[in-house]
Amino acid sequence: MSSSGPDISELSDTQRSALETYTTVTGQEPVEAIALLSRSQWNVQIAIAKFFDGEGPDPVEEARAAIETPTPARPTRQTQNLLHEDLAARFSPASPTAEPAPRIETQPGDQPVYRPPFLLALIFAPFNILYRFLFSSFRLFGTLFPFLPRLLNTTASPALHNARRNTTGRRTLAPKDTAARFSREFEEEYGSNSLGFLENGYNMALEKAHRDLKVLLVVLCAPEHDYTDAWVRETLLSKEVTDFVNDPQNNMIVWGGTVQDAEAYQVANSLRCTKFPFAAAIVHTPNVSSTAMAVIAKISGAISPTEFVENLRAAISQHKEPLERIRATRAEQQASRSLREQQDSAYERSLAIDRERARQRREEEKLIRDLQQWKQWRSQSIREEPGTDVKDAVRISIRLLSGDRVIRRFAPATDMEELYAVVECYDVLTETDTSEKTAVEKPDGFDHQYGFRLVSPMPRVVYEVDAACSIRDKIGRGGTLLVEPIDDESGEDE
Template identity: 50%
Template sequence: MADAGIDIAQLTEDQQLALQQFIAVTDQAPAAAVPLLQRCQWNVQIAIARFFDGEPATDPVAEASSSLPPPQDPRRQETLLNGFSSAPRSSSSSNRRFESAPRIVPQPESQITNQAPLLLTILFTPFSLVYSLLSKYFRFVGYLFPILPRTWTRLTAGTTAQTPRRNTSGRRPLNTRDTAARFIREFEEEYGSHELPFFENGYAQAFDLAKKELKYLMIVLVSPEHDMTTSFVRETLLAPDVVNFIKDPENKIILWAGNVQDSEAFQVSAALNCTKFPFTSLIAHTPQVSSTSMGIAIRIAGPTPPGQYIAKLQQGIQAVAEPLNRVRAQRAELQASRNLRESQNSAYERSLALDRERARQKREAEERKAREEKEALDREAAKEKEALNLAQWRKWRATSIADEPGPDVKDVVRISLRMPSGNRIVRKFAAEKPIEELYAFVECYDILQSQEPISEKVFKPDDFEHEYKFKLVSPMPREAYELSAGGSIKDRIGRSGNLIVERTEDDDDEGEIADSD
């Protein structure tokens, strides 16, 4: 292939590829294309820009060798970058300017209302009423004569074709999650089962997730009315290499797709300046622009072979990979510091809780010990007080016990008592004395037998109820003379009696407790 003395075979492989790309875009002959490429040092982007914009008066060689690219239309430059990914780039990815990616929160078409000012509403109320009456009238006439609406439609077909209409597809507006679910369901019904990890929510939610987790948001917009949609989906989007590339966790891609017949996808396509379908865009966090910005890393418009499709996606990822990895490393470092701080705080809280528990147990042990000591002191004091009261009561009761009746007293009862110590005592008691007199004698026997007289007057202790810790029992036949039964000595025992003093069980229990202590 030679033209005007130009031997293409002498060109290198990169130069031949650049020439083919330039001819495919400009449809120029090689004889005119080669000189322009030579003047631009075989930079296809600069050559195409010079072909469409005209060559300036400055030295093209110096401009081609300059590190800064000449000012160009961003849309033209983006198209060229996407169209020729294999061409050499005149600037590094760090100096590239990214178009800001908008965050879109769509509003359902059914909720879009334009309310006129109150004054205009009042002024146009008569016209509204007239319009309503005329529309009902023409609707009734059209019902009577159906040929009239069809004729009017044919006459006004050219005018209405130029007027944009909204929601002509007849698709019912849904919320963002239901719209995504409907698209995924229709996609599976049309193209069968697949492994594409579609994001099952709205664009704004996918946008926020990609920004939060520093992932790449891949936007795929399709139009069922486009002829190349089916072939693009089957041959490119569902190609195994493309599916594996999107599913690869290392690529960190969030896939969101939509049908432009839906309100949300249509608004996204308008915001991303989409002019050709099928359309793919890669959105990522651009920290080199600002700490919160999201930019468009790559655009892919129209049908694209799978290999070139993956190459362009990789090109977009590489354009923001370096600064994005730095931000990820910073966030990982911050998260590690936060986790370390939380673990330290948790360990401190556990240690503090353990110290508090130990202090509480120690305090409770000290309180329990003090309480037990106080209770022991109270018991000792109560015992001492009870012993004092008992001694005072015995002295008081000993003074009131009647003396033993003399020989001249006929009505007496002779009692033989065997004391707990084993001693036997024989004494006479007046017959009319209550049985309590006999109990009091046993209780106060040691005082009555002492030779020391009670010099001072003894009073009965206040708030003291004496309780006898023994009972009188006759051995043959065994019978206990309980004090609670009352009665006189003669009535209960008779003229004489042989009694044994037995300690009660309560007193025995206390003795066993005292012995064990």
């Protein structure tokens, strides 16, 4: 890699697709994204999990950096997220019985299937039949002499391994779909169970066990093995084993696969499985490093449920103490985080209440200003009282809410809205120097509504503002009216 960074043009199509998906989710720069994806074997799910959960130190990279620079800098994100695990690793003794849990390089599940032309397939049909016959014979020979397949697997090239994976006749799927297919086939074969197999790939199961501080129980089945069916029914699905696995105090999760699938076959080779049926317990070991996962138990062969449980219990008890310390530390951090979130939430609610009160206060102040401006505008169009020479003028006595009594004469053709306007604008009409006031325009967007009504006391009659008649027709030559405020309760009573 040059000093200017990796060349994207040198990546394959699959790597470019993984890089595009990763940068879309995380928003990380391509140079840093390529480095993290290469450390994750170009598995997008693992790289995204490392980006958000923090990535631990790489022993190879640390040794290489120690040669180049005497004091390498520690990543800030790792220091923040894994400080408590590093402290636990520093003061905890290492376990000599645990071996590192391997990761595998999964194959993409959407690889196109090559189909030769019909004429070519017809020509090579005899060779294909002969190959299948020889392969079936070799499998039978391998069953009779089980050490030969292991010897060939050790010495064969990766190309032969890939050929072995593709001869099972099963369609290659993505890791998640492969796990879902195994869970479905397992339930169809042995009935519903309470093991709860994870429907994720093996690498994602490792990440989940590391993130949640749980014990990962890996179950590998070989359907062609004689003891598989009896072991699953009598041991794995026994009440003793299922109760132990589902016990919350044991903190266990289960991932399973059949060696007929490529991923489970790779897992079996990585875990150095030499005998079926096979199960392995994997757990995070903070006494080794902040991201280390180790195989703490391997259980192979047809054993009884009691022996199976005892092997798991003994292995878990040896690594339980450091995990409990990390869980306690995480619980304290979670409690502190929850307390901060509650405080922040209360602060946000208080700010929201203050903002709402300020908004209501501004609206009330604007409403008061608009109402005052409307009164000044409406008072400009209120007609003066008719003179004494008008014989049919209507004389109205109005008692206001303040207790003041207003006596005013109106022309007989005046409508009821004019009477309401006089009451509403009474404070403006009684101001001095009305002749010197400048013209006022109606406020924009203000919909005025009268907040009172006029009623006669005895007998009680309500005179609505929108009455389609004049004051003379509605009230007569004179009368006494009271001003009543309009509120919700009075409206409901009416």
